[in-house]
Amino acid sequence: xxxxVQNQLFSExxxxxxxxxxxxxxxPLDLLLHLIKKNEVDIYNIPIxxxxxxxxxxxxxxxELNLDVAGEFLxxxxxxxxxxxxxxxxxxxxxxxxxxxxEDPRAELVRRLLEYERYREASMELASRNLxxxxxxxxxxxxxxxxxLPSAEALPELELFELVDxxxxxxxxxxxxxxxxxxxxxISIADRISDILDFLQGxxxxxxxxxxxxxxxxxxxVASFLxxxxxxxxxxxxxxxxxxxxxxxxxxxxxxxxDPAVE
Amino acid sequence: MSESVIREIVESILFVADTPLSFDRLANILxxxxxxxxxxxxxxxxxxxxxxxxxxxxxxxxxxxxxxxxPEYADYxxxxxxxxxxxxSPSALETLAIVAYRQPVxxxxxxxxxxxxxxxxxxxxxxxxLIKIIGKKDIPGKPLxxxxxxxxxxxxxxKDLASLPTLREIEELADTDSDFxxxxxxxxxxx
Amino acid sequence: MSESVIREIVESILFVADTPLSFDRLANILxxxxxxxxxxxxxxxxxxxxxxxxxxxxxxxxxxxxxxxxPEYADYxxxxxxxxxxxxSPSALETLAIVAYRQPVxxxxxxxxxxxxxxxxxxxxxxxxLIKIIGKKDIPGKPLxxxxxxxxxxxxxxKDLASLPTLREIEELADTDSDFxxxxxxxxxxx
Numbered sequence: 001x002x003x004x005v006q007n008q009l010f011s012e013x014x015x016x017x018x019x020x021x022x023x024x025x026x027x028p029l030d031l032l033l034h035l036i037k038k039n040e041v042d043i044y045n046i047p048i049x050x051x052x053x054x055x056x057x058x059x060x061x062x063x064e065l066n067l068d069v070a071g072e073f074l075x076x077x078x079x080x081x082x083x084x085x086x087x088x089x090x091x092x093x094x095x096x097x098x099x100x101x102x103e104d105p106r107a108e109l110v111r112r113l114l115e116y117e118r119y120r121e122a123s124m125e126l127a128s129r130n131l132x133x134x135x136x137x138x139x140x141x142x143x144x145x146x147x148x149l150p151s152a153e154a155l156p157e158l159e160l161f162e163l164v165d166x167x168x169x170x171x172x173x174x175x176x177x178x179x180x181x182x183x184x185x186x187i188s189i190a191d192r193i194s195d196i197l198d199f200l201q202g203x204x205x206x207x208x209x210x211x212x213x214x215x216x217x218x219x220x221x222v223a224s225f226l227x228x229x230x231x232x233x234x235x236x237x238x239x240x241x242x243x244x245x246x247x248x249x250x251x252x253x254x255x256x257x258x259d260p261a262v263e
Numbered sequence: 264m265s266e267s268v269i270r271e272i273v274e275s276i277l278f279v280a281d282t283p284l285s286f287d288r289l290a291n292i293l294x295x296x297x298x299x300x301x302x303x304x305x306x307x308x309x310x311x312x313x314x315x316x317x318x319x320x321x322x323x324x325x326x327x328x329x330x331x332x333x334p335e336y337a338d339y340x341x342x343x344x345x346x347x348x349x350x351x352s353p354s355a356l357e358t359l360a361i362v363a364y365r366q367p368v369x370x371x372x373x374x375x376x377x378x379x380x381x382x383x384x385x386x387x388x389x390x391x392x393l394i395k396i397i398g399k400k401d402i403p404g405k406p407l408x409x410x411x412x413x414x415x416x417x418x419x420x421x422k423d424l425a426s427l428p429t430l431r432e433i434e435e436l437a438d439t440d441s442d443f444x445x446x447x448x449x450x451x452x453x454x
Numbered sequence: 455m456s457e458s459v460i461r462e463i464v465e466s467i468l469f470v471a472d473t474p475l476s477f478d479r480l481a482n483i484l485x486x487x488x489x490x491x492x493x494x495x496x497x498x499x500x501x502x503x504x505x506x507x508x509x510x511x512x513x514x515x516x517x518x519x520x521x522x523x524x525p526e527y528a529d530y531x532x533x534x535x536x537x538x539x540x541x542x543s544p545s546a547l548e549t550l551a552i553v554a555y556r557q558p559v560x561x562x563x564x565x566x567x568x569x570x571x572x573x574x575x576x577x578x579x580x581x582x583x584l585i586k587i588i589g590k591k592d593i594p595g596k597p598l599x600x601x602x603x604x605x606x607x608x609x610x611x612x613k614d615l616a617s618l619p620t621l622r623e624i625e626e627l628a629d630t631d632s633d634f635x636x637x638x639x640x641x642x643x644x645x
Contacts, residue, residue, distance in 0.1 A: 144329070159419075194366070
């Protein structure tokens, strides 16, 4: 395809007309597959020079139309150019290297395209099934004859995502400055706090160092230390030292609630 | 269209309807059919349910037609209700999330975050064994401190608390709105 | 109790249930009957729905039995429901297919296979409860891993995950592994 033909093809009026009647590309792999099909070339033997040229022409058109060309499309463009240049290089100058062992520079791309196409086909097959609430309908409501009966609750059905999403919604309403980072560190501190409290259960004091006995990774020690500080702040433990440079002792100051009633 | 197909169509509509459907409503939905055809279909379904002794019958309630399970099997149906899983209210979910992510946490802290009294909800989460009282803070008022339980971990199939997804991870998903997704690209008809 | 009465009881329970009922659950509810009797009842109902051309059929979905309206009457039922049927964008379907076939799968793996950022789509599939967070992968960075839900199977009318349509075999590439599907994706360690 020459540049001038290309320009004719994508005159502004045409482009807008095309825009109306064509579907979006899901990404660079989708666009590449489209080009391979359109050109009727063998996917195992992609004419990389021609396909890259067409690919880049598409990106140009996208940019001319002020469409936001996502980064992934540009990454693929550079991959294509790299493959093209690799193919221009002589196959092997080292006679020791068996020619058959050298992988085709296109192999990785072909694998990705095939795999992608496979999932795309599967997705179309999924969409063609008899979908609930589109093609088939069920009685997913409480039948009137059940409604009259008193309800008895069983285990809740909750997903992790619902939990963290609920927390996200709450924090969105609370001023940020009142809240420090809630990251993974915080969570493992929670684990350590819970472990330490279990460990202290029924003991009056324990040696400070015993609380670090579980592991000696840096992360674990830091988390344990932060957990101890947090427990101190909450006044759930006290740190004691009877002599200068002496052993540190941890005292459990938690008064275990006898009756699990809410205050 | 054959009488038996109309019968099937009427049956499928009555089957999925969550309220009784009046004859007029049914005739309205099935505008391409004669009212007589629809009437015959209803009669045929009613007769079928009785003669073939199906598990449900077509009854006329509150001016409309509705499939109902046969009353003589009410005892069996009641057992179905007994094992229905509980739905979690949004406020219970919120409270549980705060306890999970901020533990060890006091009621005061929960209420600060939620902005509303949370005593009743904490109580019900305690009853459901999803949270527990870890202890009392040694400060005036001796507020109770809450944490999650082993049952909580089992409910969510968590190995440890560190396996809880972090806020950051969810926000990363939400932030990356791939806005190019819906943009149609121009395709030349021919190369 | 006669075989036909058991059939009616099973039918009435399946009719009233608002979710698919697994065979075990059904056998639990109907504890006084043999599992064989219940099995025969289910088979008889399934056969009846088909031979007598009823408005609904009994299907096995998400590991349970559920009555569903016949797909050929969807147009009529939509007039009753007056809701727009759920739509899936091609990207949502693509992502869903990858999660379904490769679960447990990380966001990084989905993005490698699709070739595009997929955070926003994963989030919306989570919101629609079609996928769920299973936990975290035990590799550096501990990325979240995703899988499909019971709702996914219910929505797509799947008996279980094993009944997903088989993926087309990929012709062997010269010099590549034959069981391509099992090859780990060449991803950077931290996703």
